[in-house]
Amino acid sequence: MTTNGFSESNLLGQDGFGYVHKGVLPNGKEVAVKSLKAGKGQPTMEWPTRMRIALGAAKGLAYLHED
Numbered sequence: 001m002t003t004n005g006f007s008e009s010n011l012l013g014q015d016g017f018g019y020v021h022k023g024v025l026p027n028g029k030e031v032a033v034k035s036l037k038a039g040k041g042q043p044t045m046e047w048p049t050r051m052r053i054a055l056g057a058a059k060g061l062a063y064l065h066e067d
Contacts, residue, residue, distance in 0.1 A: 003033050 002023035003010050010021040018036040025031060045053075 002031065006033075006035055 002025060003021040006019070006021050010023065012020045012022050012032060014020065016037075018034050020032050020034050023031045023033045
């Protein structure tokens, strides 16, 4: 719903790894959403690995902005 089904009219750009679409959240905030192309050299990661990376990035940002 955010990107209207990744419609062509919301396409902002693309690179070798995927497409970037404009989206609008339910609260009206505009966002950019990237959809990756399958099989383009992207590493396949399981959910726990992705979560560890996200948490590490969040901790690093918190350290930079708060500590």
